Amino acid sequence: MQKNTQNVQSLVWSFYDLMRSHGIRKHNENEVALKLITILVLSKEDKLPNGLKLSQSLAEYKGEWLALIDALKASEDSQIQRVFSYDNALEDLPLPFIHSAISTLLKYQDITLESPAVDSIRTIISNFTSSTSEGFADFSVYLLANALLGDKSGKTTYLMSPASLPLAIIASEESEGVCYETINQSGMIADALSLMSKNSFEVSYSNALDKPAYITSKNELKTFDHGVSFSPMGVMVPKHISDNIDSYDRFIIPTKKVESANILHLIKQCRGTVVVSVPEGFLYSTMEKDLRQYLVDQGMLKAVISLPSGIWTGTAVKTSLLLIEPNGNNQSVRFxxxxxxxxxxxxxxxxxxxxxxxxILEYLASDKELDCATSVSSSLIQKNDYDLSVGRYLLDPKEKRVNKILSESTTVTLDRIVRFERGLSVKPDEGDYTVLEVGASELNDIGDISVPTKEANISESERAKNQTGFLQPNDIIFILKGSAGKLGIVPEDVPTTGDRCWMVNRSAIVIRTISDKVNPKVLYAYLKSDIGQTQISGLIKGATIPNISLKELKQIPVIVPSLEEREQAIACIDKSRETQKAIQKLLSEQYAIQSELWSL
Known part of the structure; x- marks a missing residue:
C-alpha cells in the first residue's frame, strides 16, 4: 500500500490538472478539490446522507450528482451543510469533468487515507499563487509551532486568524478540543479540512477582536489551554480597539496593529502556552514598545524565535515566533x-x-550560551529599551571579537564627542537662496563627498535661523534610512556662505565634532574601520527599508585612540583625498583625449 501522503497529494494535483484542462477558474481550484476529497472521506466513513455511496453512476448521470449535492446541503451536520451550501461550484462543473473526477475518486475508495486534511493543506500551500486568498507560512513553521505548544492530549487549543488554519489541522490530529476562529467568510475550506481530520475541529466565523465567538454564559471569555495566532501583517485595528473600548477589557495596552491586538486577545482567552507570529518590526518599533514592555515586565514572554525571510508564501517579510505564557513568571527570555x-x-x-x-526544541529547553541561542535577563532587555531583536543579543563571531576589543579599550559614547545636525526644511522653487542637497548617491567609497547636483531653494529667513544646517569642512555625513550606515566626509573647500551651500537630505544626519581634541578625520577613519562598520551593521533594522535609530547611533562606543593612531588616521584620510583627486584628474584627461576622437 502506498503511503497516504503520496496518495492524497497526488489526488489533489490530479484535480488541479483536471480543472486546468477543463478551463475551470483557477481561484476556485482549492475549493473544488477540497469538496471532492471531502465527499471521498465521507463516503469511506459511511457519512454521506441517505446511505449514498460513491459510484460510477454519479459520473454518468448529472442528475444523480446533483441529487448528492442537494442531500449534502440538507445534512444535519452543520459543517457538511456549510461546505456544500457555500456556493454552486460543484453543481456548475461540466459533465466531462465530473466523469473524470468521480472516476479518479473511485480509485481511492479502498485505499486507507491516514491524514487527508494534513496532506491536502500541505499541497495547497505548495500550490500557493498570488490569486490565493490567504498567504500561509511554510508547513514546517506550523510543525514547529505545534511542537512549541507541547502535549495537547486532554487539553483545549484555540486558534485565530486565517493563516493559522494549517495548525488547527495538525493540532486536531492530537486532540479533540481544537477550536478555530476566523474572520474569513469564504471559510468552507476550514470546514472541509475539519471533516477530513482525524478529530474534527470546531470552526467559528467571526471577528475575534470585535465580537469573539467563544464566551461563557456570564459573557466572559472562555479560556483554553493553548492559543495560537499567525496574524495578518501590518493591518490596522479600528479606533475603538486602539482606544480599548471593549467589554472584555483586553486591549489594556494601546495598540494600532492587528498582530498586537491578537496577542492581547490571546492572553485573555488562554491560560497556558500561546504562540504568535509577528513581523520583524514588532520587535523594535516604537509603536509596539508598550506591549513588549508589558510582556517582559509581567514575565509572560518566554522566547523569541527568529525565522528566515522566504518562509511565507505571500510575502518576503521577515518574521519571528513569540512564545508567551500568560500565567508565567519568566525572569529571562530565550532568543x-x-x-x-x-x-x-x-x-x-x-x-x-x-x-x-x-x-530547535532542545535549544529552547537549554539555558546554555550557544552561537544561535542565548538567555537574556529581563533587566538587560529593560536597559535595551525593550528591544527584542534577536540580533541585539545573538552576535556573530565578528561581533563578539569587536565586543571583546571594546571591553578591553577606553571608550566614549559617540554623543559625548559630537553633535548631530539635521538638514534644512526646503521647498522646490521657493526662496532666494539655492542650496545643494547631499544624499547617499554623493558618498564615495573613500575620501571626499562628490559635488551634489540636486538643487533646492530656501528663504532668507530660513537661511538666517538655520546657518548650522549648512555643511562645514570635515563634517561627517551618515545615512540613516535607505542606504543605512553609508557615510562620507565633507571636503575642506565646501562653500559655507552665500549661494549654493551644501546641506544633507532627509535620509541623512550630520555628525559634527564639538571639541578640538576630537579630529573629525580620526572619527571618520574609526567609523569606516572594521570595528566601526561592525558596530554600525549591528544597528541596521528594517526588512523593506533598512534604517538606523539615531538614538542607538548616539550610544555606540568609540575607542579613544592613541596619539600614534590619531596620526595614522589623519594620514590615511589625507592620502585617500589625494588618491581621489588623482583619480579624478586621470579620468578628466582620459575624457578629454576621448572627446577629440571623431568629434562633431
Missing amino acids: IDVTGEEFIEKTTKRLLSLSNIDI
Whole structure:
C-alpha cells in the first residue's frame, strides 16, 4: 500500500490538472478539490446522507450528482451543510469533468487515507499563487509551532486568524478540543479540512477582536489551554480597539496593529502556552514598545524565535515566533536564531523550509550560551529599551571579537564627542537662496563627498535661523534610512556662505565634532574601520527599508585612540583625498583625449 501522503497529494494535483484542462477558474481550484476529497472521506466513513455511496453512476448521470449535492446541503451536520451550501461550484462543473473526477475518486475508495486534511493543506500551500486568498507560512513553521505548544492530549487549543488554519489541522490530529476562529467568510475550506481530520475541529466565523465567538454564559471569555495566532501583517485595528473600548477589557495596552491586538486577545482567552507570529518590526518599533514592555515586565514572554525571510508564501517579510505564557513568571527570555544553514533548506527559488525542529526544541529547553541561542535577563532587555531583536543579543563571531576589543579599550559614547545636525526644511522653487542637497548617491567609497547636483531653494529667513544646517569642512555625513550606515566626509573647500551651500537630505544626519581634541578625520577613519562598520551593521533594522535609530547611533562606543593612531588616521584620510583627486584628474584627461576622437 502506498503511503497516504503520496496518495492524497497526488489526488489533489490530479484535480488541479483536471480543472486546468477543463478551463475551470483557477481561484476556485482549492475549493473544488477540497469538496471532492471531502465527499471521498465521507463516503469511506459511511457519512454521506441517505446511505449514498460513491459510484460510477454519479459520473454518468448529472442528475444523480446533483441529487448528492442537494442531500449534502440538507445534512444535519452543520459543517457538511456549510461546505456544500457555500456556493454552486460543484453543481456548475461540466459533465466531462465530473466523469473524470468521480472516476479518479473511485480509485481511492479502498485505499486507507491516514491524514487527508494534513496532506491536502500541505499541497495547497505548495500550490500557493498570488490569486490565493490567504498567504500561509511554510508547513514546517506550523510543525514547529505545534511542537512549541507541547502535549495537547486532554487539553483545549484555540486558534485565530486565517493563516493559522494549517495548525488547527495538525493540532486536531492530537486532540479533540481544537477550536478555530476566523474572520474569513469564504471559510468552507476550514470546514472541509475539519471533516477530513482525524478529530474534527470546531470552526467559528467571526471577528475575534470585535465580537469573539467563544464566551461563557456570564459573557466572559472562555479560556483554553493553548492559543495560537499567525496574524495578518501590518493591518490596522479600528479606533475603538486602539482606544480599548471593549467589554472584555483586553486591549489594556494601546495598540494600532492587528498582530498586537491578537496577542492581547490571546492572553485573555488562554491560560497556558500561546504562540504568535509577528513581523520583524514588532520587535523594535516604537509603536509596539508598550506591549513588549508589558510582556517582559509581567514575565509572560518566554522566547523569541527568529525565522528566515522566504518562509511565507505571500510575502518576503521577515518574521519571528513569540512564545508567551500568560500565567508565567519568566525572569529571562530565550532568543533563538533559526536562520542559519543548520535549520533551513530551500523548497523553491524563493521559499524556504525549516529543518531540525527537534534541535530547535532542545535549544529552547537549554539555558546554555550557544552561537544561535542565548538567555537574556529581563533587566538587560529593560536597559535595551525593550528591544527584542534577536540580533541585539545573538552576535556573530565578528561581533563578539569587536565586543571583546571594546571591553578591553577606553571608550566614549559617540554623543559625548559630537553633535548631530539635521538638514534644512526646503521647498522646490521657493526662496532666494539655492542650496545643494547631499544624499547617499554623493558618498564615495573613500575620501571626499562628490559635488551634489540636486538643487533646492530656501528663504532668507530660513537661511538666517538655520546657518548650522549648512555643511562645514570635515563634517561627517551618515545615512540613516535607505542606504543605512553609508557615510562620507565633507571636503575642506565646501562653500559655507552665500549661494549654493551644501546641506544633507532627509535620509541623512550630520555628525559634527564639538571639541578640538576630537579630529573629525580620526572619527571618520574609526567609523569606516572594521570595528566601526561592525558596530554600525549591528544597528541596521528594517526588512523593506533598512534604517538606523539615531538614538542607538548616539550610544555606540568609540575607542579613544592613541596619539600614534590619531596620526595614522589623519594620514590615511589625507592620502585617500589625494588618491581621489588623482583619480579624478586621470579620468578628466582620459575624457578629454576621448572627446577629440571623431568629434562633431
